[in-house]
Amino acid sequence: MAVYSHGTIAARDLAGAGAASAHAASVSRLLWRWGGEKVLWLVLAIGVILLAIVPLIYTIDAAFYRETRTGLAPDRSLTAVINVYFGAEYLGYLASALLLATIVTAASLVVGVAMALLMARTDLPAKNTLEMLIIMPLYLSPFTGLIAWITLGSEKTGFVNVAIRAVLGRVGLDPGPLINIWNYSGVAWVMFLFFCPFAYLFTVGNLRAMDSSLEEAARTSGATALQAITRVTIPMCTPAILASGILIFVLAAEMYTIPGIIGSTVGFTTLPWRIYQDATVFPVHAAHAAAGGTMLLWVTIFGVWLQRRITRRAERYVTVTGKGFRGRPLSLGYWKPLALVFIGLYILCADVLPFGALLLSSFMKYSAPMITADIFTTNHYVQIFTFQNIRDAIWNTIYLAVLAGAICVLVGLVISFMEVRRASFATRLIAFLGVLPVAVPGLVYGLGLIWAYIQTPLYGTVWVLLLAYVAKFLPYGILVSRSAIIQVHPDLEEGARMSGASGLTTLRAITMPLLKPTLIAILFFVMLMSIKELSASLLLYTQDSQVLSVLTWHFMDAGNYQFAAAIGMIQTLMMVALVLVTRWIFRVRLENALAKS
Amino acid sequence: MRAVTKSFHAIAALVLSLSVCTGAMAQPTPGPNDEAQLYELAKKEGKVVWYESAPLEPMQAIALAFEKKYPGIKVEVLRIVGIQQYQRFMQEVQAKRHNVDVLHISDQPSMMTLIEEGHIADWKVPSHDRYPESFRLKTHAYANYSTDNAIIYNVNKVSPEEVKLLESDWKAVLDPRFKGRFAVTSMKCGACYAAIHMFMDPKYKDRYGLEFLKQVAAQKPAVYSEVLVGLDRVIAGEHDFTYWTWEGIALTKWQQGAPIRWLHPKPTPAFGNSWQAVSKYAPHPNAARLFQNWSMSEEGSLAIQQLYGSATTMSGLADQRSVTKESWYKPMADAYNVDFKRWDRDYHKDMDAWIKILRESR
Numbered sequence: 001m002a003v004y005s006h007g008t009i010a011a012r013d014l015a016g017a018g019a020a021s022a023h024a025a026s027v028s029r030l031l032w033r034w035g036g037e038k039v040l041w042l043v044l045a046i047g048v049i050l051l052a053i054v055p056l057i058y059t060i061d062a063a064f065y066r067e068t069r070t071g072l073a074p075d076r077s078l079t080a081v082i083n084v085y086f087g088a089e090y091l092g093y094l095a096s097a098l099l100l101a102t103i104v105t106a107a108s109l110v111v112g113v114a115m116a117l118l119m120a121r122t123d124l125p126a127k128n129t130l131e132m133l134i135i136m137p138l139y140l141s142p143f144t145g146l147i148a149w150i151t152l153g154s155e156k157t158g159f160v161n162v163a164i165r166a167v168l169g170r171v172g173l174d175p176g177p178l179i180n181i182w183n184y185s186g187v188a189w190v191m192f193l194f195f196c197p198f199a200y201l202f203t204v205g206n207l208r209a210m211d212s213s214l215e216e217a218a219r220t221s222g223a224t225a226l227q228a229i230t231r232v233t234i235p236m237c238t239p240a241i242l243a244s245g246i247l248i249f250v251l252a253a254e255m256y257t258i259p260g261i262i263g264s265t266v267g268f269t270t271l272p273w274r275i276y277q278d279a280t281v282f283p284v285h286a287a288h289a290a291a292g293g294t295m296l297l298w299v300t301i302f303g304v305w306l307q308r309r310i311t312r313r314a315e316r317y318v319t320v321t322g323k324g325f326r327g328r329p330l331s332l333g334y335w336k337p338l339a340l341v342f343i344g345l346y347i348l349c350a351d352v353l354p355f356g357a358l359l360l361s362s363f364m365k366y367s368a369p370m371i372t373a374d375i376f377t378t379n380h381y382v383q384i385f386t387f388q389n390i391r392d393a394i395w396n397t398i399y400l401a402v403l404a405g406a407i408c409v410l411v412g413l414v415i416s417f418m419e420v421r422r423a424s425f426a427t428r429l430i431a432f433l434g435v436l437p438v439a440v441p442g443l444v445y446g447l448g449l450i451w452a453y454i455q456t457p458l459y460g461t462v463w464v465l466l467l468a469y470v471a472k473f474l475p476y477g478i479l480v481s482r483s484a485i486i487q488v489h490p491d492l493e494e495g496a497r498m499s500g501a502s503g504l505t506t507l508r509a510i511t512m513p514l515l516k517p518t519l520i521a522i523l524f525f526v527m528l529m530s531i532k533e534l535s536a537s538l539l540l541y542t543q544d545s546q547v548l549s550v551l552t553w554h555f556m557d558a559g560n561y562q563f564a565a566a567i568g569m570i571q572t573l574m575m576v577a578l579v580l581v582t583r584w585i586f587r588v589r590l591e592n593a594l595a596k597s
Numbered sequence: 598m599r600a601v602t603k604s605f606h607a608i609a610a611l612v613l614s615l616s617v618c619t620g621a622m623a624q625p626t627p628g629p630n631d632e633a634q635l636y637e638l639a640k641k642e643g644k645v646v647w648y649e650s651a652p653l654e655p656m657q658a659i660a661l662a663f664e665k666k667y668p669g670i671k672v673e674v675l676r677i678v679g680i681q682q683y684q685r686f687m688q689e690v691q692a693k694r695h696n697v698d699v700l701h702i703s704d705q706p707s708m709m710t711l712i713e714e715g716h717i718a719d720w721k722v723p724s725h726d727r728y729p730e731s732f733r734l735k736t737h738a739y740a741n742y743s744t745d746n747a748i749i750y751n752v753n754k755v756s757p758e759e760v761k762l763l764e765s766d767w768k769a770v771l772d773p774r775f776k777g778r779f780a781v782t783s784m785k786c787g788a789c790y791a792a793i794h795m796f797m798d799p800k801y802k803d804r805y806g807l808e809f810l811k812q813v814a815a816q817k818p819a820v821y822s823e824v825l826v827g828l829d830r831v832i833a834g835e836h837d838f839t840y841w842t843w844e845g846i847a848l849t850k851w852q853q854g855a856p857i858r859w860l861h862p863k864p865t866p867a868f869g870n871s872w873q874a875v876s877k878y879a880p881h882p883n884a885a886r887l888f889q890n891w892s893m894s895e896e897g898s899l900a901i902q903q904l905y906g907s908a909t910t911m912s913g914l915a916d917q918r919s920v921t922k923e924s925w926y927k928p929m930a931d932a933y934n935v936d937f938k939r940w941d942r943d944y945h946k947d948m949d950a951w952i953k954i955l956r957e958s959r
Contacts, residue, residue: 264822543673558652559825
């Protein structure tokens with residue numbers, strides 16, 4: 001292009017200029033015939049295949065090699081696949097993971113949906129504040145949440161037991177330890193607190209959009225408030241509940257940190273923890289890790305497929321009955337204090353206790369049952385701002401979160417738009433392929449990313465992390481924007497097209513403004529997930545691309561939990577700040593935007 | 598925009614470093630004792646990339662000590678633990694993406710494999726002869742600090758009489774008074790395995806062996822999948838002591854003020870857990886060699902003692918760690934040298950047996 005702009009075309013011979021002009025003309029004819037939107041889609045489709053599918057292929061391929069003690073041998077073998085798919089050991093680990101995911105999903109749905117019902121359908125006071133607090137656990141990474149609960153819930157020295165003992169000891173009572181995190185229930189409890197906001201967020205919007213006249217009809221027919229909710233409201237919301245349940249199940253089934261650290265202490269191992277050990281502990285079982293990853297892939301593909309079917313039904317449901325909804329809330333009457341206690345207890349366990357414990361730990365020199373003057377220190381925070389590594393990591397984390405969020409919004413929107421509005425085998429296929437990385441544990445997918453990108457100039461730069469985040473979180477962009485596009489009637493876009501607007505102009509001027517809350521919700525969500533992302537970052541980072549989640553992990557791995565808690569606090573503050581800044585810029589509330597999407 | 602700028606800088610730096618490297622590689626590397634010439638060439642390279650496996654904080658402090666001694670050379674520290682460092686290095690070698698100058702791998706057999714496969718530079722440091730044979734691998738890699746197993750106890754939980762008892766013999770843990778009071782780990786790591794390696798030594802077959810491990814498990818210890826989580830819970834007072842961790846980590850926590858001390862029952866497994874060497878493909882070959890020389894020098898060893906807290910392996914160098922002045926502190930008296938050939942052969946089998954014993958004892 002520089003050659004043309006500097007006018008040196010005159011130096012070229014006429015034949016060359018003629019050929020160039022003919023080529024340009026044929027490209028412009030193709031563009032005209034295809035339209036800008038199709039060209040853009042084609043570019044993005046190629047990008048999705050390179051970004052999401054190539055590493056996935058590397059990952060699956062790795063399962064079919066013979067193993068050495070440190071990696072993969074050059075020759076092929078089915079041993080790992082046979083061991084993983086037909087051996088009792090790995091099937092047992094899978095069963096453990098699925099059982100745990102089932103328990104966590106059930107508990108999260110019961111509490112999350114109950115809170116959503118109270119917030120969306122009743123006259124509970126202070127809803128804005130409560131809603132912010134209900135989704136607060138989203139700002140905590142599972143790893144830092146785990147540190148918090150270890151300090152809170154240990155049998156003899158946990159803050160909770162020590163505090164209860166101190167209070168009851170004054171009146172001569174010794175109740176013994178009330179909670180103990182180091183058992184199966186402890187694993188399920190910490191995971192439940194972590195996933196509960198997902199159940200809330202993905203059902204509350206649906207509940208808000210429901211026509212209250214149906215409940216009123218039930219009430220006038222003699223039903224109590226509880227009967228109206230259980231027999232009318234919840235059945236109407238079933239598709240949304242099931243869809244959020246599947247999402248939680250999939251994410252819980254692939255989580256390795258909490259089940260690994262606590263679970264193995266009480267003698268149970270889940271498949272993701274075994275995959276983590278196979279991939280990272282000498283002697284390495286790289287093919288087994290990859291095969292285990294594919295096993296989770298099938299589970300998750302089934303979940304995603306089911307979710308798409310359910311979401312499709314839900315959309316139909318809302319379209320038919322959602323018009324003219326009235327939002328008159330159910331009066332809780334005497335039940336209001338009880339409802340507030342219920343939500344208050346959740347906020348105590350999910351926010352106050354873990355964030356309080358994390359804050360206390362971050363000011364302690366070492367772990368202790370309580371903070372006293374002699375172990376109080378502000379040194380961790382001083383060090384955070386003097387370590388060059390940490391300052392770089394903070395900046396890298398922010399850039400990556402914002403860029404990954406923006407890219408996932410735009411690419412997800414275009415891919416979904418083409419899938420919904422220009423439906424064809426190709427557009428549906430690309431939308432399906434783009435969603436697949438959600439189905440692979442980050443650790444295994446990270447290995448595929450290394451193999452895919454190590455030969456490119458991107459390896460070793462911060463950009464390879466950006467690619468990893470986009471590939472990993474693009475599925476959220478595609479899935480969420482898809483359901484939102486379906487809810488916009490195509491007449492609006494067709495009107496613009498008839499007035500002479502191109503496909504891209506229509507997308508920019510009509511569709512995007514209509515979808516603004518959803519797009520901002522995706523931006524928020526991907527930013528939060530990027531800030532917390534650990535598995536792939538751990539495998540791909542170099543000295544020039546450190547991020548906060550990796551640094552937190554390093555301090556945890558080295559046993560410096562108090563320093564890790566301080567970084568965890570910074571990470572949480574960063575997420576809250578990003579949410580506030582984005583809310584200020586776009587004038588949209590995260591909790592509402594996410595719920596609506 | 599900062600990321601874009603950084604990337605532009607990275608590309609510019611890459612081009613620059615390539616030209617510097619080419620220039621540096623064109624000249625023969627000075628001999629190990631020609632420090633002045635090595636420093637001159639290292640300054641032109643400007644940095645050294647160090648993959649290390651120990652806790653980040655003390656290693657960054659050690660890197661700073663080097664930078665202070667040799668201005669103009671920056672040490673970029675990247676913590677990659679366990680086998681991942683070996684894997685990352687080999688992936689980079691296979692892809693010809695040479696990023697690292699100096700490796701610091703926490704597994705002797707992995708380092709030996711790299712040397713045998715020709716990936717490590719033959720670089721005999723000037724202090725080579727001051728390292729006992731068990732802490733050097735040919736003229737390629739050195740372990741400048743040792744990992745020695747210790748029982749770490751909470752001073753508020755274990756009485757002086759119990760300390761004496763535990764100190765007397767590894768078997769003292771079987772005393773009924775210790776039932777349910779200590780923590781063990783099922784984690785697979787070098788320092789976690791070293792004591793098992795000793796217990797399974799054929800020469801101790803009658804004294805320890807699998808039967809002893811079963812007796813330990815029958816004492817109903819708390820089992821942690823992460824060894825340092827277990828130690829953290831001992832510091833907090835959840836359990837009274839860890840049944841073997843290692844001195845270096847205890848010292849770090851003790852320096853922070855944690856209410857712990859440690860003891861070494863006899864014999865004490867002590868071995869080179871972290872092996873440092875220069876990559877044959879180091880993009881900054883002179884800076885890498887200068888850093889290796891300094892790390893293995895008296896000055897580097899003292900930095901390890903003071904900033905990391907581990908006992909160093911260089912002969913003729915006094916242990917100057919502050920803990921040695923404590924009245925309760927007793928240095929290791931009877932070292933058990935690990936047999937790396939048996940280690941390499943039996944590691945997986947022994948660890949699996951230990952994990953199975955722990956599982957069955959629940």
